[in-house]
Amino acid sequence: MTTPTTSPPQVPDDAHLLDLAREAAGRAYVPYSAFPVGAALLLANGEVVTGCNVENASYGLTICAERTAATRMIAASRGEAGENGTTRTDDRVVVKAAVVGLKASPCFPCGACRQVLHEFGCQSVVVEEDGHPRAYSFAQILPHGFGPADLPGQEA
Ligand SMILES: [Zn+2]
Numbered sequence: 275m276t277t278p279t280t281s282p283p284q285v286p287d288d289a290h291l292l293d294l295a296r297e298a299a300g301r302a303y304v305p306y307s308a309f310p311v312g313a314a315l316l317l318a319n320g321e322v323v324t325g326c327n328v329e330n331a332s333y334g335l336t337i338c339a340e341r342t343a344a345t346r347m348i349a350a351s352r353g354e355a356g357e358n359g360t361t362r363t364d365d366r367v368v369v370k371a372a373v374v375g376l377k378a379s380p381c382f383p384c385g386a387c388r389q390v391l392h393e394f395g396c397q398s399v400v401v402e403e404d405g406h407p408r409a410y411s412f413a414q415i416l417p418h419g420f421g422p423a424d425l426p427g428q429e430a
Pocket of ligand 1: 338339340341383384385386387388
């Protein structure tokens with residue numbers, strides 16, 4: 275059985291994460307935009323989950339690479355969902371997200387994806403600028419973000 279996560283021998287650096295995102299972009303389903311994007315999420319347990327954008331003829335049902343990766347992360351996590359499905363095991367926490375657009379550099383996450391990455395604790399986003407990795411803190415790309423900690427009784 276194929277698992278959506280890989281276990282590298284060590285925590286990948288930013289350049290390696292971008293390579294994994296680029297590889298995922300090569301699997302994108304983009305018959306309408308021809309704008310392939312890949313994302314690689316480094317999780318708190320050191321594993322990496324990738325995703326690519328998947329378009330739909332309805333356009334509105336298209337899902338971005340970052341959200342594909344986040345949903346794969348949750349679906350593949352080992353931890354049992356706690357009450358209301360909120361358990362935060364280290365395989366459900368994003369440390370860093372690398373994003374590559376094969377036709378755009380840098381390629382930043384859209385607003386919807388920034389919100390979803392914030393949900394899972396993402397601390398920084400890595401993009402490619404002039405052929406080199408560049409990391410941005412999450413506070414830079416989503417200042418004053420609204421997240422789980424803003425709801426009463428929810429864990430951060
Ligand atoms: Zn997006």
